[in-house]
Amino acid sequence: MSIRVLPAPPAWLASASFMLRFLGKHTLATAYELGDFALFTGRSFSAAVGSRKLGRRVVRAVYEQGVRCVPVILIVGLFTGLVLGLQGYYVLNKFGSAGLLGTLVSLTLVRELAPVLAALMIVGQAGSALAAELGIQRNSEQIDALETMGASVHAYLISPRLIAALLVFPIQTAFFTLIGLLGGFLSGSVVLALQPGVYWSAVYRAVQPQDVRECLIKAVVFGLLTVAICAYNGFNAHRRKSSTGARAVSASTTRAVVFSSIIVLAADYAITSLLV
Amino acid sequence: MSTAPSSDLFLDVRAVHKRFGENVVLAGVDLAVPHGSVVTVLGKSGTGKSVFLKCLAGIVTPDSGEIRFAGRSLDADDAVCRAEFRRRCSYLFQNNALLDSITALENVALPLEQTTQIPNREIRERCLEALRQLDLEKHRDRYPSQLSGGMQKRLALARAIVTRPELVLFDEPTAGLDPLRRNAVFEMIVKYQRQFGFTAVLVTHDLPEALAASDQVALLDRGSMRFQGTPAAFNASNDPTVRAFRDSTDALKESIAALRRGENVNTENDL
Numbered sequence: 015m016s017i018r019v020l021p022a023p024p025a026w027l028a029s030a031s032f033m034l035r036f037l038g039k040h041t042l043a044t045a046y047e048l049g050d051f052a053l054f055t056g057r058s059f060s061a062a063v064g065s066r067k068l069g070r071r072v073v074r075a076v077y078e079q080g081v082r083c084v085p086v087i088l089i090v091g092l093f094t095g096l097v098l099g100l101q102g103y104y105v106l107n108k109f110g111s112a113g114l115l116g117t118l119v120s121l122t123l124v125r126e127l128a129p130v131l132a133a134l135m136i137v138g139q140a141g142s143a144l145a146a147e148l149g150i151q152r153n154s155e156q157i158d159a160l161e162t163m164g165a166s167v168h169a170y171l172i173s174p175r176l177i178a179a180l181l182v183f184p185i186q187t188a189f190f191t192l193i194g195l196l197g198g199f200l201s202g203s204v205v206l207a208l209q210p211g212v213y214w215s216a217v218y219r220a221v222q223p224q225d226v227r228e229c230l231i232k233a234v235v236f237g238l239l240t241v242a243i244c245a246y247n248g249f250n251a252h253r254r255k256s257s258t259g260a261r262a263v264s265a266s267t268t269r270a271v272v273f274s275s276i277i278v279l280a281a282d283y284a285i286t287s288l289l290v
Numbered sequence: 291m292s293t294a295p296s297s298d299l300f301l302d303v304r305a306v307h308k309r310f311g312e313n314v315v316l317a318g319v320d321l322a323v324p325h326g327s328v329v330t331v332l333g334k335s336g337t338g339k340s341v342f343l344k345c346l347a348g349i350v351t352p353d354s355g356e357i358r359f360a361g362r363s364l365d366a367d368d369a370v371c372r373a374e375f376r377r378r379c380s381y382l383f384q385n386n387a388l389l390d391s392i393t394a395l396e397n398v399a400l401p402l403e404q405t406t407q408i409p410n411r412e413i414r415e416r417c418l419e420a421l422r423q424l425d426l427e428k429h430r431d432r433y434p435s436q437l438s439g440g441m442q443k444r445l446a447l448a449r450a451i452v453t454r455p456e457l458v459l460f461d462e463p464t465a466g467l468d469p470l471r472r473n474a475v476f477e478m479i480v481k482y483q484r485q486f487g488f489t490a491v492l493v494t495h496d497l498p499e500a501l502a503a504s505d506q507v508a509l510l511d512r513g514s515m516r517f518q519g520t521p522a523a524f525n526a527s528n529d530p531t532v533r534a535f536r537d538s539t540d541a542l543k544e545s546i547a548a549l550r551r552g553e554n555v556n557t558e559n560d561l
Contacts, residue, residue: 066401129370154390156388156390158387159387159388160389162348162349162381163323163381163405164377169404170404282360
């Protein structure tokens with residue numbers, strides 16, 4: 015009996031097969047994770063119903079996401095306004111339109127920069143802390159302990175943070191906008207030569223109710239998405255295959271911050287496209 | 291293997307299997323736990339004792355086998371049955387697993403607040419009573435990180451018993467403790483087991499203390515239960531695995547003496 019040796023497949027076929035397997039594997043993994051994330055978020059909201067002492071935990075979460083983030087929001091907001099005022103004044107002045115500085119600063123802040131930058135700042139401070147805290151609680155079996163005692167882990171750990179995000183993000187965005195407007199005023203009217211009345215009247219005339227509505231919608235969506243992403247990554251730190259222990263917590267925290275930042279920008283584009 | 295009649299069993303474990311990838315951890319483990327008894331599962335480190343206990347608690351789902359609790363089969367997919375089990379069972383983690391961002395009192399109150407509709411005032415009274423029984427009342431406003439290792443262990447026990455469970459699972463309750471504290475923990479377990487009347491399943495490798503504190507001992511080795519019976523039966527057993535575990539202290543003395551005489555001793559198989 016003779017054995018016939020089959021020829022090796024051509025290189026292009028092997029590469030194509032590898033590519034298909036690679037794409038298929040990652041598509042399935044992404045679809046699974048998206049579904050799991052949606053269930054996680056939905057479960058966290060539904061678990062809040064009837065949870066005891068939820069109000070106290072929400073207050074604590076508001077403090078973590080809100081009060082502790084106020085300094086960074088104010089500092090970043092002020093400098094954003096200062097830079098906008100400075101750059102805007104010189105550009106507009108070339109065309110003899112320096113009087114429109116208030117319009118430029120207010121619309122840029124209200125429509126785009128305030129919700130986006132405020133969300134990124136909160137992610138950097140409170141989101142990373144949330145992911146790390148949940149990752150450590152997972153590693154030290156605190157989450158397992160809650161499960162074995164029959165408590166709803168979602169109601170206890172996640173729901174208060176999501177509810178707090180719905181309250182905190184719009185307020186922080188409003189703070190960012192107000193301090194940014196003040197920064198623009200300092201650049202344009204205190205440092206440079208624009209009349210204060212011209213600046214503030216342009217702000218007053220430019221901002222319409224739909225701009226404020228768009229700004230608040232963005233803040234709520236960013237808050238919900240980023241806090242859910244940070245909580246999901248920290249909560250599932252033990253599932254990481256590439257690392258364990260402290261490294262898994264660190265990797266989950268990094269992933270939470272990076273994904274949240276990307277999602278903020280992507281969601282900003284999507285919401286702007288829908289509302290403009 | 292001597293076991294109690296099945297009608298008296300509070301927890302009845304049959305042929306539990308668990309593997310992680312290619313690593314078979316539990317290869318058909320049986321355990322019979324009579325009502326109101328203290329049963330200790332012994333075994334070398336890495337034999338799957340904690341995995342076995344986590345299977346009982348529902349933290350890890352067994353691949354196959356049956357766990358019967360108070361005559362009812364515990365199905366991992368039966369949420370109502372699992373919830374009922376969790377209501378009647380407490381788990382004491384090896385590292386205590388206390389929530390480090392809340393105080394001692396809040397830790398003890400947590401299971402009552404989150405799983406019952408008991409009024410807040412009654413919860414507080416019950417928690418203070420549990421803390422008083424474990425000599426922790428004056429530390430009620432401290433955070434777990436501000437307590438010593440022994441206090442943390444007692445706090446974890448207070449949290450475990452405050453719900454008045456019928457079954458308490460102890461995962462290596464004396465891990466990392468010195469001999470005096472180890473004795474104190476075993477005394478504490480027996481004292482509160484007698485006081486509250488719960489059934490206890492312990493996992494440990496502290497042989498003398500386990501034999502003194504338990505009504506029954508079981509020996510887990512290479513994924514299966516090699517022995518279950520009374521401490522007296524364990525001491526009288528001629529099973530080679532039981533003898534090796536039981537006589538480990540004598541074996542150590544002989545090995546050390548042989549090494550001092552310059553003889554070769556192979557201990558790698560036991561690691």
